[in-house]
Amino acid sequence: MCTRRKYGVRDGLGGSTLIEIKDLHKVYAFGEKQIEALKGVNLRVEKGEIYGVVGSSGAGKSSLIRCVNLLEKPTSGQIRVGGLDITSLKGAELRDARKRIGMIFQHFNLLSNKTVFHNVVVPLYLAGVGKKEAAQRVVDLLHLVNLDAKANAYPGQLSGGQKQRVAIARALATNPEVLLCDEATSALDPQTTDSILQLLKEINRTLGITILIITHEMNVVREICDRVAVMEDGQIIEEGTVVELFTMPRTETAKAFTKAVMGDSVPDDLLNRSHAGQLVKITFLGPHASDPILSTLSKRFPVYANVLHGHIAKIKDVPFGILVVELTGEKDNILAGIEFLNQQGMKTEVLQHG
């Protein structure tokens, strides 16, 4: 938890739990054959955070998110949303609970024969909101998702990104506490994905809506999530803040996922060559990423630092970077220098001793 505070990633508002999943199992039966999609999943999503569940297809993440509003009925286990035990609800009670949980999908799922306006107004009608009030609310919602001019267009006339914006407006119509995103950007190109992610981030920030997002795209997690769980074979195998996941992935799956997005691997030819000094990989995180750390190092210790490779990226809004440097000088000085870097909050790893 201390990593979160340290790197300025926002804590849950007051830290109260909004979604709590306990020992969730889901078994699908195909005749004789049984497939266990969820094998005892435990998860807590705090109020106000953006929580990501990442995993390859078939890992069970889709079953997991669909259990949260009971589109999928869990075989056993418990799900609480805002203190309410969802798994015990039926009929009208379940429908009322669902009105407090918005959801968007990979394929948008809009009414194709109805206008954008109608698509967004429907949940308001379902909730019993009067025509006039509903119409005003739709205007506000379309403004929020930046589609003011498209109220009378049909979904068929919109791009994928615009369709997802309509779906987001629709999901937000009834002021839900939670927004579930089921692979919401997987059908979109990278640029559109980015604009949808910015919108989700903005919604989270301005409206305080808690977002649970499942995805197989690690860049989605990096871009907007506060915390993340890695799923594999129906179980959560790793969980933590996004910064933790990217800087210190523990499982092989998490390492493979993060590597692909961060591009933080050190080029092979650097390692294969022999160097005069010590080859050190320095990982920067948060505010330190902008400190003139190497200059300070050289000033304080009789050590030369030669940059061989570098890369800077952002994890949510926290800068994150790596540098591979060759340190030359007296061995003791180099050791002291590395110690100094560690004291400054860098993570160091000696790749090659001189």
Next chain:
Amino acid sequence: MDNHWAELGSMLLQSLTETATMVSISIVISALVGLPLGIILVITREGHIAENKWVHRLLGALINVLRSIPFIILMVAIVPVTKAIVGTTIGTKAAIVPLVFYAGPYIGRLVESSLMEVDKGVIEAFLAMGASPLQIIWRVLLPESIPSLILGITIATVGLIGASAMAGAIGGGGLGDLAIRYGYQQFETDVMVITVAVLVVLVQGIQTLGNLLASRLRHG
């Protein structure tokens, strides 16, 4: 000669009116019967919003039985039902009852196939919004399949025009009856040709109208 054409004209007009009456009343009642049948067939399917294996199977079987009876036999077989409903077993009014028994289940199947085309994802989105089964029928299933439903009703209307020709056998009158009685049985070929020509125009007109309406309402 003039007299002959005048007589033919008035006969045609009367037959056309009879056909129009039979078909229009039958199609309205059949649609009112067929629409709920089709909706129930779809929503009781496995995994749909009101899954019910037994209702689905029973209703499906009943529709299949009705649909497998040739119309000419159906007409005779349900004479007691016709008598109970309209009080008579002959005439245009009496023909409407077997026509509904014929077209109702047919429309049921057409509606079923139209509603099956509705994207499951949209239904799911509405479930997630907290919509009730009735709201899903009214807000999703029907609006999303309107163009397809209109085409289905068009097909059923054309089918009814064909079936109504046979209703002449129980004194239902209409264009088919005219063609058979004068054209076929009395060898007045010109009557038969003209009647058939009127039927062709009628069917073409209805189909064109249906297509036009469907494409106007389709936005997907």
